[in-house]
Amino acid sequence: MAKVHRLISVVLRLAAAAAAAAAAIIMVTSHEATSLFGLELEAKYSHIPSFIFFVVAYAVACAYSLLVIFVPPGSAASRLVVMTDVLMGMVLTGAVAATGAIAEVGRNGNSHAGWLPICEQVHDYCNHVMGAFIAGFVALILYFLIIMYSLHVVADPMCPCH
């Protein structure tokens, strides 16, 4: 049973690391130069603080997921891993939410605040950011599954302690 737990955990972590790497790479490579009324406009991820946070969070999540695979199961460190998993899941949720909030303004604008939508001018850039958002969301769901699976194993109803 322990071997099955271990296998499921490793597969989930590898998938999460791959999705996190994809999210960070797609966001970093989002770039578009266009001209509007003769003005050169350049759109890249580093112009928006939330997108920088997204890249850093997913790069850290990717490295963390790969490192945690080497933590021996049943060790004192493996109990700490459940807690760091929850922290990582929360950081990724924050990154996805902040990116989603800004991407929504980029797509729809906000007439009350006078913020115009920019996606019509930089269409490819917006699609790239949307791709990163989707990859990030997949990584987040995988993280959620990792956490739920760890909690299910740790909070074993058959255990006489609980």
Added chain:
Amino acid sequence: MAKVHRLISVVLRLAAAAAAAAAAIIMVTSHEATSLFGLELEAKYSHIPSFIFFVVAYAVACAYSLLVIFVPPGSAASRLVVMTDVLMGMVLTGAVAATGAIAEVGRNGNSHAGWLPICEQVHDYCNHVMGAFIAGFVALILYFLIIMYSLHVVADPMCPCH
């Protein structure tokens, strides 16, 4: 020992419920009407989707925190509560991050996207949103402590099962 665990858990949940209620109420009451170049401007939370999400998330978190206090410790439902706590913590992180991302644009604008800062025009509104953000952040930290404490109790190193 079980009584101490219970007391700590109830106190943390009551504090989290109070902070969540404060965050939702401060955000809902954020409202300012001003005039700019003869134009009537109105700023309220419902103009921004992220702020609506914030209010809904914190209202749900407040009700949830109060309800969970009545779940008997050691029951099958109490094991489920650790999982729903993690889910709630992630939803609140998302609400805080989305609100923070939009509030940052409101305060600093984004010259690359052509979004102007609005906080100089609607100063009180911005302060109100910042107040809601701080209360939301406090509630989030309390939620994080609730989750870490539950995990600490569940993943007891003295338990022979782990």
